[in-house]
């Protein structure tokens with residue numbers, strides 16, 4: 481048997497949701513550059529789930545459905561309130577809360593396509609509310625009810641802070657949501673597909689995916705980038721910091737990608753927004769440190785930044801707590817997970833690869849009294 485470490489280059493399924501071809505990312509055939517400049521996140525959700533852009537009526541309908549389903553059960557709020565949340569990572573809280581949500585959905589195990597679509601709406605609508613409720617409860621604040629007439633981007637920022645977000649903040653956050661929505665067969669999406677290919681339910685698939693996204697080699701990298709920027713602290717420290725990392729053979733967070741060779745097409749949009757927002761908040765140093773890191777890493781190792789690099793300074797400029805960066809990734813990526821879960825159900829076959837065994841040769845059982 482031949483093995484490919486990390487399944488590099490292995491094509492594990494067909495999919496019509498998104499594609500990466502020659503470093504160009506498309507959602508159902510639409511270039512990400514075009515969508516980042518023009519689309520609302522709700523349009524992208526519709527696009528990923530239906531493989532076509534919505535008409536005005538269809539967009540109004542999905543927005544209404546998302547708004548109507550944005551509130552979370554009191555039990556989830558009570559659950560958060562029943563713990564000392566100071567040492568709980570929000571990704572662990574989100575993973576648990578999504579699993580808990582499944583207990584309050586009477587359709588959780590109803591497997592027909594219409595019921596699965598309704599669950600997709602509920603999950604997409606509720607994830608932002610879970611994240612903002614958690615963020616408030618751990619600060620001793622009450623969760624805020626989402627508005628029925630606000631976009632998902634605006635509602636998230638509003639329910640997080642309790643204040644009306646500026647149009648610049650909403651525009652930037654919407655763009656970040658659009659850029660993170662789907663990404664072919666990344667680790668968390670693959671996890672979701674493997675899970676539901678056993679014909680397990682949608683809640684299990686999304687819970688599993690959140691677990692995969694949490695790791696620092698995947699979605700957890702954006703929080704790690706902000707930690708690095710703070711550790712560096714000043715643009716003059718960048719070179720020595722990066723050189724020390726290289727000397728210790730450690731990874732620079734927010735750089736590299738399994739698929740892209742020339743660079744991640746999403747990074748330039750996030751870089752632009754990072755520059756704009758760090759200037760607006762009067763903290764350009766986070767952008768300056770970031771660009772200097774990019775200069776040093778790319779000139780010495782030719783490894784370009786990925787989606788997680790400039791999103792860190794951008795989210796920081798929106799006043800978002802650093803450990804919420806990865807949950808925000810989930811708020812967007814759940815749209816892609818759900819598209820892939822629904823696609824998996826449509827043409828399902830169990831995903832069950834093989835392992836090349838490297839353990840001991842055939843052994844004979846030795847009774848415990850005779851073991852040395």
Ligand code: SDX
Nearest residue numbers: 663666696697698699701731732733734735736737738786
């Ligand atoms: C995401 O796949 C997706 O679609 C994911 C994602 C999405 O939208 O879902 O795009 C989101 O997860 C982005 C990636 C976030 N992770 C990080 O930023 C962590 C830092 N990056 C790396 O650990 C790494 O680049 C990965 C995990 C992203 C990719 O890992 P691979 O494909 O297994 O590559 P590798 O670790 O085997 O590296 C190949 C070479 C090595 O050098 P050599 O041993 O061959 O000399 O490149 C070097 C690595 O050392 N390298 C890095 C590096 N990334 C790769 N060296 C320093 N810093 C880095 N960040």
